[in-house]
Amino acid sequence: MNEGLALLYELQLADSGIRDRERALAALDDGSGSRAELAAAEHRLAAAEKRLHDDQTTLRDKELRLASIEQEQADKHKKAYGGLVSDPKELAALERKIEELTQLKSKLEDEILALMDSVEEQRASVVALREEVERLRARAADVEEHYRMERTRLEQEIQELQARRTELAAQAPPQLLAMYEQLRQRLGGVAVAGVVDGRCNACHNAVPRDMIDRIPRSEMPIRCETCRRILWVVS
Ligand SMILES: [Zn+2]
Structure with missing residues (x-):
């Protein structure tokens, strides 16, 4: 398994979690x-x-x-x-x-x-x-x-x-981290998308089977053909 990418996915979960809670905080009725x-x-x-x-x-x-x-x-x-x-x-x-x-x-x-x-x-x-x-x-x-x-x-x-x-x-490896931050800025805060039921869970488009198979072992990040986010297979 590509540990660096697994880590980026965890990082994305943390960042999305922060963003969701910040939104919930802003929407709270005071x-x-x-x-x-x-x-x-x-x-x-x-x-x-x-x-x-x-x-x-x-x-x-x-x-x-x-x-x-x-x-x-x-x-x-x-x-x-x-x-x-x-x-x-x-x-x-x-x-x-x-x-x-x-x-x-x-x-x-x-x-x-x-x-x-x-x-x-x-x-x-x-x-x-x-x-x-x-x-x-x-x-x-x-x-x-x-x-x-x-x-x-x-x-x-x-x-x-x-x-x-x-x-x-x-x-996180510095190069991956830099890529992550860049993509996150460009793509509305989401740089890494999970593949769930054969689909990218950010844009919901289907990801080809052979691509899914390559994701966990690939040295280079594999990106969604539609939304260009880094894909990660959620185990
Ligand atoms: Zn996508």
């Missing part, structure tokens, strides 16, 4: 998308909570106002019909005032009812938004945890493969 989604949901929740709080305050104010109108109305009623007012003008003025208060009360009651409905709806929507925020927070944490684990694993594997590459490159 969780920034999930974080942004979480931040947007938190923003919506804060706005909904503020609106709910404001409407609850308005509702309380209106209820207080209603109570004070009811009180005023009762006072006026007592005054008008308690036998204390004998002047018809004063009585008429009081009755007008009572009527005014009745209308005001009715309007306020309508507003309070509408506001109560709205507050109920908003409470439900705040609950739903809180759940949404919790769900997104858990998901963002998951994505980030997965990212940290995967990054650590990939970086460690890259380090190991780089150490292996250095070791192999030191053992």
